Amino acid sequence: MLTSINDELKKSKSEYCLRLADDRLILGHRLSQLCGHGPILEEDIATTNIALDLIGQATNFLEYAAELEGNQRNADALAYLRYENEFKNVLLVEQENIDFAYTITRQFFFDVFSYHLLLELIDSKDERISALAQKAMKEDKYHLRHSSGWIIRLGDGTEESRNKMLEAVEYLCMYVGEMFVMDTVDELLIKEGIACDLNKIKTKWFDFTNKILQEATLTPISQDTYMQLGGRNGKHTENLGHILAEMQILPRTYAGAEW
Helix, strand or coil: CHHHHHHHHHHHHHHHHHHHHHHHHHHHHHHHCCCCCCCCHHHHHHHHHHHHHHHHHHHHHHHHHHHHHCCCCCHHHHHHCCCHHHCCCCHHHHCCCCCHHHHHHHHHHHHHHHHHHHHHHCCCCCHHHHHHHHHHHHHHHHHHHHHHHHHHHHHCCCHHHHHHHHHHHHHHHHHCHHHHCCCHHHHHHHHCCCCCCHHHHHHHHHHHHHHHHHHCCCCCCCCCCCCCCCHHHCCCCHHHHHHHHHHHHHHHHCCCCCC
């Protein structure tokens, strides 16, 4: 009986780490697509560095997920050899880089979530998750400051920049709610003091996000906004298939290749 409980806990922790990893891996890849295409040179470098940060965080969580699985697969296999329906990322992070307004709004929405989530996970009773959250927090503080600054700058900027930001916020806000949906995995890990209650994160997210949006003269987001769901259960938009085709082509074409 005890073995069964321990196995269930390990399985849930592995699933949880995959969620943390996939959010960052897919968003990191989305940002990497903009390398050489930033609106200004400094932002081109900043975006690339943030992409590297996110992929580094994803690698750490994938490595732990692989260990919890029993090392049947390593971090590379989890990143490059899973199919679309096996990815656990929220739909927000796979949305397209339509323009810089969409890119920075998507980033800001995730940064606010990630910052408050990692802040809670630092107190996780799982020492590995706590350590990884503490390490990632150093980067997330910069990510949030960076994206918040751009939201204010563009929202309270020219008529054109404000209109583009209004459009991006209106479109992307329907993907926000999914970040706070909990299931049996969350419930078990919250009970064990490993994960955190996303309802607490949700309140902080809306308070912080709407404060920045108001400062940027943009429309605040209602907690009753319609939600698009499915990512955590492997049901994604067509965007993820295109991302994985690009991201996975080399290891799938040359299986077992090392460099």
